[in-house]
Amino acid sequence: MLRGMATLALGGLLAACQMVPKANGPATAPPPETPTDNVGPGLPTDTDRHRVALLVPQTGPNADVGMAIANATTLALLDSRTEKVRITTYDTALGAAAAARQAVADGNKLILGPLLSEDVAAVAPVARDAKVPVLSFSNDSSVAGNGVFIMGFVPGQSVERVVAFARAKGHQRFGALVPKTVYGDRSAAAFRAAVAEAGGTLVAVESYDRSATALTGAARRLANAGAMDAVLIADSGGNAVRAVPIVKGTGNRQILGTELWNTDASLGGNAAMRGSWFASVSDGLYGQLASKYRARFGKAPYRLASLGYDSVLLTVRIAREWKPGTTFPASRLLAADGFGGIDGIFRFNNRGIATRALEVSEIGAGGFRVVDPAPTKW
Numbered sequence: 001m002l003r004g005m006a007t008l009a010l011g012g013l014l015a016a017c018q019m020v021p022k023a024n025g026p027a028t029a030p031p032p033e034t035p036t037d038n039v040g041p042g043l044p045t046d047t048d049r050h051r052v053a054l055l056v057p058q059t060g061p062n063a064d065v066g067m068a069i070a071n072a073t074t075l076a077l078l079d080s081r082t083e084k085v086r087i088t089t090y091d092t093a094l095g096a097a098a099a100a101r102q103a104v105a106d107g108n109k110l111i112l113g114p115l116l117s118e119d120v121a122a123v124a125p126v127a128r129d130a131k132v133p134v135l136s137f138s139n140d141s142s143v144a145g146n147g148v149f150i151m152g153f154v155p156g157q158s159v160e161r162v163v164a165f166a167r168a169k170g171h172q173r174f175g176a177l178v179p180k181t182v183y184g185d186r187s188a189a190a191f192r193a194a195v196a197e198a199g200g201t202l203v204a205v206e207s208y209d210r211s212a213t214a215l216t217g218a219a220r221r222l223a224n225a226g227a228m229d230a231v232l233i234a235d236s237g238g239n240a241v242r243a244v245p246i247v248k249g250t251g252n253r254q255i256l257g258t259e260l261w262n263t264d265a266s267l268g269g270n271a272a273m274r275g276s277w278f279a280s281v282s283d284g285l286y287g288q289l290a291s292k293y294r295a296r297f298g299k300a301p302y303r304l305a306s307l308g309y310d311s312v313l314l315t316v317r318i319a320r321e322w323k324p325g326t327t328f329p330a331s332r333l334l335a336a337d338g339f340g341g342i343d344g345i346f347r348f349n350n351r352g353i354a355t356r357a358l359e360v361s362e363i364g365a366g367g368f369r370v371v372d373p374a375p376t377k378w
C-alpha cells in the first residue's frame with residue numbers, strides 16, 4: 001500500500017505470504033495516475049514479464065469502483081517494485097465476455113476481476129476454454145469453482161464469526177432479522193448453520209421487504225417471538241438503527257451485525273446500538289492504503305480497492321516461480337498457508353472461495369473497539 005507502507009507492511013506481506021471489503025467511497029474516483037496498458041490486439045510478446053488482464057468497469061454506473069480498483073493495482077505494482085508483471089485493463093462495461101476474449105487474444109495468462117457476479121459468469125467459459133484462471137473480486141460463492149476463484153467478502157463468514165463469538169460469551173438463544181435479498185438469504189442460511197455449529201438454539205428468523213414498514217413489522221414479530229439472548233441484523237447500519245429499539249423493546253438482547261457495519265462510524269451516535277458486535281476484516285493496513293491513495297490520486301478509495309491491491313500481491317508472490325508465457329500455476333492458489341494482504345490473511349478453499357480471518361468489534365460512543373482480534377496465521 002505504500003512505498004512508505006511497502007517498507008512498513010509489504011515486506012511482511014510478501015515475505016509472510018499469508019493475503020479480504022467495507023464499501024463506502026467518494027462519488028467519483030480519478031483515473032490512475034500511472035494507468036495500466038489499454039491496448040488493442042496484436043500486442044508484442046513479453047518474454048520477461050507476465051501478462052495479466054484486469055477486467056473492471058471503466059465506464060457506466062460502476063466506473064468509479066472499477067477505476068479505484070485499477071488505481072490500487074497501480075499502487076501495488078509500484079509498492080512491490082516488480083518488473084515481472086504487466087497488467088492490461090479491459091472495460092467490462094462494454095461487454096464482459098468480449099473483454100475476456102480480447103484479454104485471451106492478447107496473450108494474458110491470468111485474469112484479475114471482474115467485479116460483478118454476472119460478469120464472472122460471462123467471463124468464466126471464455127477463460128476456461130483458454131485455460132486462463134480467473135481471480136474475481138465478486139463475493140458470490142455460486143460463481144466460484146472450475147477455474148474461477150473469488151476474493152470478495154462472503155457474508156456468511158462474517159455471520160459465522162460473530163455467532164461463534166457470541167456463543168463463546170455465553171449467549172444461547174438466537175434470533176435474526178434479514179432482508180429479502182440474495183445477501184439476506186445467504187446470511188440467514190449461514191446464521192442457521194452457525195447457531196447449530198456453535199451449539200446454540202435458533203428461536204426465530206424474520207425477513208422483510210426493503211421498506212420501512214416491512215422492517216418495522218418484522219422487528220416487532222421477532223421481538224415477540226420468544227426469549228432470546230442475541231439477535232443478528234444482517235443489513236446496513238441505517239436499517240439496524242431503525243430495528244434495534246424495537247427488537248430490544250421486549251427485553252435487552254445482544255445485537256449482532258455483519259461486515260456491512262464496518263464503514264459506518266456514525267453507529268455509535270445511537271445509544272441503542274452501543275455494545276453491539278459485528279465481524280469484519282481488520283482496517284489496520286487499509287488505513288495506510290487509503291492515506292497513500294489520497295496522496296497520489298486526490299480522493300479516498302472505495303473500500304473494495306483493497307481487493308485489487310491484494311490480487312497483485314498474490315500474483316507477484318506466485319510470479320517468483322512462474323515462467324513468463326506459460327500457463328498460470330493455479331494450484332499455487334490453494335497453498336495451505338494462504339496469503340497476506342491489506343485486509344489480513346486469507347486462503348482459498350477447494351471450491352475457490354477466499355476464507356478470511358476476521359475480527360470482532362464492539363460499537364461504542366467513540367467508535368469501534370476490537371474485542372476479538374483476527375488471527376494472524378492459519
